[in-house]
Amino acid sequence: MVGATSEPVNPTPRPADPSPSPSAALATDRAPASGKPLLSVVIPCYNEVATIASLIERVRQAPVASMQIIVVDDGSSDGTRELLEGLKADDLTILFHPQNQGKGAALATGFSAAIGEITIVQDADLEYDPIDYPLVIGPIQQGRADVVFGSRFQGGAPHRVVYFWHRLGNGFLTLLSNMFTDLNLSDMETCYKAFRTEIIQSIPICEKRFGFEPEITAKVAKKNWRIYEVGISYYGRTYDEGKKIGWRDGVRAIWCILKYNLWA
Numbered sequence: 001m002v003g004a005t006s007e008p009v010n011p012t013p014r015p016a017d018p019s020p021s022p023s024a025a026l027a028t029d030r031a032p033a034s035g036k037p038l039l040s041v042v043i044p045c046y047n048e049v050a051t052i053a054s055l056i057e058r059v060r061q062a063p064v065a066s067m068q069i070i071v072v073d074d075g076s077s078d079g080t081r082e083l084l085e086g087l088k089a090d091d092l093t094i095l096f097h098p099q100n101q102g103k104g105a106a107l108a109t110g111f112s113a114a115i116g117e118i119t120i121v122q123d124a125d126l127e128y129d130p131i132d133y134p135l136v137i138g139p140i141q142q143g144r145a146d147v148v149f150g151s152r153f154q155g156g157a158p159h160r161v162v163y164f165w166h167r168l169g170n171g172f173l174t175l176l177s178n179m180f181t182d183l184n185l186s187d188m189e190t191c192y193k194a195f196r197t198e199i200i201q202s203i204p205i206c207e208k209r210f211g212f213e214p215e216i217t218a219k220v221a222k223k224n225w226r227i228y229e230v231g232i233s234y235y236g237r238t239y240d241e242g243k244k245i246g247w248r249d250g251v252r253a254i255w256c257i258l259k260y261n262l263w264a
Contacts, residue, residue: 032117037068039137040116040197044106045124046074049083052124056092059122062130064137067091070110071124075100104212108205119201120194128191132157132232136194139228146199146225149185150192155231162236173253177214180261181221185229189213189253192232199225206264210249211256218260 032038041059045052052071059069070093073081084094095109111119118137122128132150139145152159153170174188193216207215220227 032066034117037066037116038118039064039066039133040068040070040114040119041122041130041133042107042110042114042119043069043071043122043124044074044103044110045071045076045080045084046100046103046106047076047078047080048124049076049079051126052080053083053087055122055124055126056087058126059130060091062133064133066116068093068114068116070095070113072106072110073097074102074106102207102209104205104207104209104215107212111200111205114197114201116197118194119197121191123191127235129233129235132192135230135232136192139230140194140196144226145228146196147220147227148194149187149227149229150190150194150232151185151187151229152190152232152234153186154229157231157233159234160236162238169250173214173250173257176254177217177257177261180257181218183217183221183227185217185227187229188217190232195220199223207256209252210245211252214253214256215260218257218264222261 043052043055043059048055056069056071059067069091071084072095073084074097081096084096087094093113095113097106097109107121118140120133120136122130128150136148136150139148170187170189174185177183177188178185190213199220203216203219205212205215
């Protein structure tokens with residue numbers, strides 16, 4: 001893996017939020033006294049040449065006082081790597097895996113590079129909107145939470161209507177996970193998970209692929225950290241549009257729920 005930091009460029013100006021929510025105002029206004037970024041955004045990326053540049057710009061426009069953006073290219077072969085090699089900015093750290101290892105492996109690499117007070121996971125597609133960052137990190141900033149899950153199935157934000165069987169599968173996996181963790185989450189498999197950075201950096205990540213979600217849920221539950229959940233928007237993709245997760249990942253998730261709650 002190779003880290004790329006670069007000469008500064010002028011980032012796209014952030015548009016003003018005409019009517020920020022209380023959590024948005026908190027996220028926008030407070031920069032850490034430590035001089036560290038408030039938020040590290042970790043973006044695992046595999047063959048997302050069509051969306052990664054737009055996603056990075058959306059992250060930059062999120063109403064957060066200061067950010068470190070970490071992109072981990074996980075062995076892309078569609079031109080994503082070459083595109084990322086051409087991006088240079090002070091706020092952008094790009095790391096490369098020479099071969100595809102999986103989302104969990106890319107996240108472990110990204111977490112190790114995080115220097116912000118809070119770390120959040122951001123998929124490289126456009127299914128999750130960075131405008132929701134203040135909602136997700138708000139409970140941590142307010143000192144109420146150590147970990148926050150952004151639920152696609154709560155709240156009044158827009159949700160694209162996609163696959164019935166995926167929704168049923170997500171519900172089953174969340175229910176099974178809750179039975180072992182004794183949590184009452186509505187969306188264990190969500191991408192948007194935010195952590196106090198020292199917490200996520202203290203947890204060894206074993207799962208290389210999408211098993212990261214049940215693994216990390218089991219591990220934070222066992223530590224009795226304060227976990228919150230907030231409703232977020234969701235703009236799901238179809239498989240024609242590039243969605244990657246499949247039924248085999250669902251089977252693996254069941255195994256991970258059992259493994260990390262009972263034996264690991």
